[in-house]
Amino acid sequence: MKFEAITIKDIAKALHLSVSTVSKALRGSHEISEETKQQVLAYARENNYRPNPIAQSLKRGRSKSIGVIVCNIDNNFFSQVINGIESVARQKDYNVIITQSQESYEREVAGIENLSSRSVDGLIISLSAETKNVDHLIRLHQKGLPMVFFDRITDEIATHKVIANNFKGAYEATRHLLQQGYRHIAQITSSGSLSITLERLEGYKKALTDAGLTPDPQYIKFVQHGGMIPEETQQALAELLRLDVKPDAIFTASDRLSTTTLSLLKKMRISVPRQVALVGFTNSISADIFYPSLSAVTQPALEMGQTATDLLIQLLESKRPITQFQKKVLETELKIRDSSIRQPQ
Amino acid sequence: MKFEAITIKDIAKALHLSVSTVSKALRGSHEISEETKQQVLAYARENNYRPNPIAQSLKRGRSKSIGVIVCNIDNNFFSQVINGIESVARQKDYNVIITQSQESYEREVAGIENLSSRSVDGLIISLSAETKNVDHLIRLHQKGLPMVFFDRITDEIATHKVIANNFKGAYEATRHLLQQGYRHIAQITSSGSLSITLERLEGYKKALTDAGLTPDPQYIKFVQHGGMIPEETQQALAELLRLDVKPDAIFTASDRLSTTTLSLLKKMRISVPRQVALVGFTNSISADIFYPSLSAVTQPALEMGQTATDLLIQLLESKRPITQFQKKVLETELKIRDSSIRQPQ
DNA sequence: TTTATTTACGAAAACGTTTGCGACCTTCAC
DNA sequence: GTGAAGGTCGCAAACGTTTTCGTAAATAAA
Numbered sequence: 001m002k003f004e005a006i007t008i009k010d011i012a013k014a015l016h017l018s019v020s021t022v023s024k025a026l027r028g029s030h031e032i033s034e035e036t037k038q039q040v041l042a043y044a045r046e047n048n049y050r051p052n053p054i055a056q057s058l059k060r061g062r063s064k065s066i067g068v069i070v071c072n073i074d075n076n077f078f079s080q081v082i083n084g085i086e087s088v089a090r091q092k093d094y095n096v097i098i099t100q101s102q103e104s105y106e107r108e109v110a111g112i113e114n115l116s117s118r119s120v121d122g123l124i125i126s127l128s129a130e131t132k133n134v135d136h137l138i139r140l141h142q143k144g145l146p147m148v149f150f151d152r153i154t155d156e157i158a159t160h161k162v163i164a165n166n167f168k169g170a171y172e173a174t175r176h177l178l179q180q181g182y183r184h185i186a187q188i189t190s191s192g193s194l195s196i197t198l199e200r201l202e203g204y205k206k207a208l209t210d211a212g213l214t215p216d217p218q219y220i221k222f223v224q225h226g227g228m229i230p231e232e233t234q235q236a237l238a239e240l241l242r243l244d245v246k247p248d249a250i251f252t253a254s255d256r257l258s259t260t261t262l263s264l265l266k267k268m269r270i271s272v273p274r275q276v277a278l279v280g281f282t283n284s285i286s287a288d289i290f291y292p293s294l295s296a297v298t299q300p301a302l303e304m305g306q307t308a309t310d311l312l313i314q315l316l317e318s319k320r321p322i323t324q325f326q327k328k329v330l331e332t333e334l335k336i337r338d339s340s341i342r343q344p345q
Numbered sequence: 346m347k348f349e350a351i352t353i354k355d356i357a358k359a360l361h362l363s364v365s366t367v368s369k370a371l372r373g374s375h376e377i378s379e380e381t382k383q384q385v386l387a388y389a390r391e392n393n394y395r396p397n398p399i400a401q402s403l404k405r406g407r408s409k410s411i412g413v414i415v416c417n418i419d420n421n422f423f424s425q426v427i428n429g430i431e432s433v434a435r436q437k438d439y440n441v442i443i444t445q446s447q448e449s450y451e452r453e454v455a456g457i458e459n460l461s462s463r464s465v466d467g468l469i470i471s472l473s474a475e476t477k478n479v480d481h482l483i484r485l486h487q488k489g490l491p492m493v494f495f496d497r498i499t500d501e502i503a504t505h506k507v508i509a510n511n512f513k514g515a516y517e518a519t520r521h522l523l524q525q526g527y528r529h530i531a532q533i534t535s536s537g538s539l540s541i542t543l544e545r546l547e548g549y550k551k552a553l554t555d556a557g558l559t560p561d562p563q564y565i566k567f568v569q570h571g572g573m574i575p576e577e578t579q580q581a582l583a584e585l586l587r588l589d590v591k592p593d594a595i596f597t598a599s600d601r602l603s604t605t606t607l608s609l610l611k612k613m614r615i616s617v618p619r620q621v622a623l624v625g626f627t628n629s630i631s632a633d634i635f636y637p638s639l640s641a642v643t644q645p646a647l648e649m650g651q652t653a654t655d656l657l658i659q660l661l662e663s664k665r666p667i668t669q670f671q672k673k674v675l676e677t678e679l680k681i682r683d684s685s686i687r688q689p690q
Numbered sequence: 691t692t693t694a695t696t697t698a699c700g701a702a703a704a705c706g707t708t709t710g711c712g713a714c715c716t717t718c719a720c
Numbered sequence: 721g722t723g724a725a726g727g728t729c730g731c732a733a734a735c736g737t738t739t740t741c742g743t744a745a746a747t748a749a750a
Contacts, residue, residue, distance in 0.1 A: 018730045050462035053464040054463065079419040090456070099435065263634045289607050289611055352735095353736065397735090400735070401737060
């Protein structure tokens with residue numbers, strides 16, 4: 001089971017030098033003669049010497065790794081974000097450690113606790129659907145652990161944040177439905193404690209009022225675990241379809257909710273868009289091969305991951321403490337497909 | 346930027362004890378009196394002491410983290426596998442560090458090199474499509490770095506492996522097409538250097554010969570980067586459709602290839618399954634809302650991740666060197682949907 | 691009372707680095 | 721010939737733990 005590797009000590013012994021000389025030679029210190037340097041470098045290269053990153057971390061007080069916590073990796077939006085995170089982290093020589101909260105507050109706390117206890121230089125966070133209280137993060141932030149939020153953010157912590165223009169995305173999606181002539185537009189959305197939920201809700205409401213309509217609370221359904229539990233979505237949908245005036249269109253405000261809703265409608269043999277139209281937030285790469293193809297608000301997920309990571313590393317490597325924080329808002333894109341196009345009656 | 350945390354030293358100073366006493370007290374050594382233990386524990390708890398995992402790693406020679414390398418995380422199959430990996434790793438208190446090869450041999454080598462240089466206790470690997478040579482892994486394996494392969498494995502390294510029953514999956518998919526009456530069944534598959542490609546190819550061929558047909562090389566198209574580059578898939582498909590006797594059915598042998606092919610057929614306005622039927626390997630959670638709904642061979646991805654991690658941790662924590670290795674073969678499931686059902690002419 | 695045993699703790703080395711400082715030698719200017 | 725300067729290297733401390741060993745005091749056995 002051991003994985004013996006060569007250390008500086010071994011090099012020193014072999015070359016009859018001291019450890020410090022070898023160390024300095026390896027990092028090209030001017031204190032060391034060119035001759036010795038070459039000798040050390042040659043020996044190191046021959047024997048495939050790699051500095052022990054753990055020892056370096058201990059010495060430097062930085063682990064060169066960043067922690068990521070998301071609700072679930074098995075979701076096109078988040079996997080694309082992580083793709084972005086991983087690409088810039090790797091390039092800047094950071095490791096990426098991933099934890100999933102599975103939309104559970106407890107797991108989020110435990111995961112963050114685990115990541116934070118100094119094994120990680122900074123955190124990239126998207127809150128879980130259950131999270132209503134961010135004291136666990138506030139504590140860490142006050143202690144000086146750098147963090148960047150994306151997607152599901154909180155106002156209670158002053159740091160960099162990266163989000164999509166959720167308001168506008170939802171506004172455009174709803175307006176599109178209105179333009180198609182739909183008047184009873186429902187929304188199925190995530191937990192009301194999530195920032196994205198509120199932002200998308202506002203966009204939806206604004207589009208309605210701009211069109212002279214009054215948002216009806218009956219038409220707004222919150223799904224507590226953001227679609228992770230299909231039964232919750234099922235119930236929300238059933239309640240909508242049981243209303244006296246059934247919605248003629250539905251706006252689903254998150255990735256998982258969109259695909260689940262479409263799937264449920266199909267199972268219930270409800271024709272989309274004839275009986276009910278559908279527009280959803282989704283980053284599924286397959287939205288155009290759905291039946292019907294799904295009109296969707298797409299977020300620049302990869303870019304969100306990259307931006308968040310850039311900001312975090314900026315935080316990590318800054319000499320002076322940063323007090324001015326950015327909230328980057330990336331634009332969404334509405335792709336209109338069949339699921340929302342009004343059919344001739 | 347600093348994140349000052351309390352150390353054993355601080356506790357020792359505060360309580361007028363020695364570092365070693367505190368350390369022992371914290372781990373409940375019998376050498377320490379009950380009274381002192383309580384005192385130390387209380388102080389540690391009050392001040393929210395967390396042992397520094399990096400120092401522990403250095404001391405113990407184990408980092409309690411495992412490295413994962415896959416081609417791409419943004420893919421339902423792999424994200425589900427990682428979901429499985431993360432869940433059991435977390436439970437056994439290991440961190441999961443993820444790297445993507447993007448199907449590039451160079452990136453695979455660099456990523457593994459980076460992970461392996463002692464920051465990781467073991468590796469979970471699925472080879473990239475470009476990888477024809479595994480010397481970089483053989484070296485590490487010989488040095489004693491434990492590794493487990495899944496999905497895209499190699500024969501050249503003796504260790505635990507976890508795969509799906511690719512032969513049977515492909516056999517059943519092809520047989521199903523044959524049973525539907527299709528006779529010119531093409532296959533679009535990944536790079537020929539991948540184990541999964543060969544296994545699935547064999548299953549496909551066996552089903553054909555069992556039905557008295559002779560596999561025709563013209564009907565077998567290899568896509569070098571496993572569908573990461575849509576143009577490659579496009580070209581493979583175009584070549585198939587340009588044949589004198591066009592295929593009446595296509596079997597796509599990987600996740601990305603399946604969705605891409607369906608999407609391309611749709612763009613070309615080729616009716617599925619009327620003009621050409623389709624069965625593919627995919628773990629997309631949305632296969633039933635595709636148009637047409639996609640008949641698919643599904644792999645137990647979550648379970649593969651869990652099994653691979655269990656096996657790796659078993660390797661890591663075994664007292665005596667393990668010489669007997671397992672090759673776990675998990676069963677696939679063929680879900681028949683519309684894309685392969687023969688339509689009345 | 692002496693000796694042996696137990697209990698409770700501390701000193702120090704070790705894991706593999708990095709780094710400030712001092713030691714020694716050579717070279718050069720005056 | 722003396723002093724300063726510069727070049728080259730090693731010593732030792734430090735990062736935060738764990739662990740081996742030693743030792744003093746207290747207790748038990750003789």
